[in-house]
Amino acid sequence: MPELPEVESIRLSLTPLVLGRRVIGARLVRRDVMVAAGDPFGGLGRQRTASRRPAMPAPVSRRDLLEGLDIVGLERKGKQLAMIGRASDGQTSAIVVQLGMSGQLIHRSVGERVPQNSHIHAWWRLSDESRIVFRDPRRFGGLRALASHDDLLRHWSLLGPDGLNIRAAALASAAEGSSRAIKVVLLDQGAIAGIGNIYADEALFMAGISPHRKAGTLRPPDHARLARAIRGVLSEAVAAGGSTLRDYVDADGNPGTFQLQHRVYGRGGQPCLRCGTRLRTAAIGQRTTVWCGRCQA
Numbered sequence: 001m002p003e004l005p006e007v008e009s010i011r012l013s014l015t016p017l018v019l020g021r022r023v024i025g026a027r028l029v030r031r032d033v034m035v036a037a038g039d040p041f042g043g044l045g046r047q048r049t050a051s052r053r054p055a056m057p058a059p060v061s062r063r064d065l066l067e068g069l070d071i072v073g074l075e076r077k078g079k080q081l082a083m084i085g086r087a088s089d090g091q092t093s094a095i096v097v098q099l100g101m102s103g104q105l106i107h108r109s110v111g112e113r114v115p116q117n118s119h120i121h122a123w124w125r126l127s128d129e130s131r132i133v134f135r136d137p138r139r140f141g142g143l144r145a146l147a148s149h150d151d152l153l154r155h156w157s158l159l160g161p162d163g164l165n166i167r168a169a170a171l172a173s174a175a176e177g178s179s180r181a182i183k184v185v186l187l188d189q190g191a192i193a194g195i196g197n198i199y200a201d202e203a204l205f206m207a208g209i210s211p212h213r214k215a216g217t218l219r220p221p222d223h224a225r226l227a228r229a230i231r232g233v234l235s236e237a238v239a240a241g242g243s244t245l246r247d248y249v250d251a252d253g254n255p256g257t258f259q260l261q262h263r264v265y266g267r268g269g270q271p272c273l274r275c276g277t278r279l280r281t282a283a284i285g286q287r288t289t290v291w292c293g294r295c296q297a
């Protein structure tokens with residue numbers, strides 16, 4: 001599942017291919033992957049268990065899809081990526097892409113084949129005849145149209161500080177007084193944005209902190225060590241192009257290689273790389289968690 005390093009790798013690989021290009025055509029193949037202005041909270045795609053009378057979808061305009069706009073930036077916060085478009089009148093719009101479990105945002109130059117299968121939910125045609133394709137086989141991801149860059153910043157203010165730049169003070173304020181396990185706090189996007197199961201386990205191992213530890217019991221040196229470990233593991237992973245477990249590829253279709261450097265994630269039952277003790281596994285916050293009972297306290 002794409003976490004911060006994978007989304008950042010997509011941003012870095014996509015930016016030089018699309019920046020300054022105009023969106024000359026856009027198509028939304030599945031309406032329910034898009035949250036548009038006027039849609040119910042959570043969007044239409046989240047209404048699977050809702051009432052007998054599903055809300056009528058608000059129409060998605062060409063402007064919502066950035067059609068006719070120039071792409072002037074790709075921004076990221078946590079696991080969310082936004083394409084920013086600017087119209088000739090100077091007004092901005094944004095589309096936020098959430099990749100969920102299996103989402104991909106792939107760029108195809110003119111003449112390159114677009115993957116032919118049924119999981120393409122939206123695409124954009126650019127002024128150089130290249131395309132951006134949004135695929136999501138498992139459909140936990142989605143798109144959100146925002147009417148301005150200010151609306152994007154308001155939307156992102158619900159997220160905690162970005163994990164790549166997390167400081168001890170921000171981590172302390174997220175952890176202080178909390179009786180939740182620190183692993184659960186790390187996964188809470190409102191506390192810290194961008195960390196999922198892989199990088200939570202890796203950062204806690206690097207910091208020598210047990211995933212079960214109540215967040216409120218961390219002391220200032222723990223906050224500093226954990227903040228450093230989070231920044232370190234996320235930036236190492238960005239440098240390796242992210243981790244590819246199943247579907248993840250960057251905008252050029254290249255997988256990441258950081259999965260080869262995982263120290264604990266996916267290694268339950270194997271020896272700890274630091275002390276040789278067999279790594280333990282348990283569910284914390286419904287997520288499989290791996291840690292060393294000796295190195296992490």
Ligand SMILES: [Zn+2]
Pocket residue numbers: 272273274275276277292293294295296
């Ligand atoms: Zn160990």
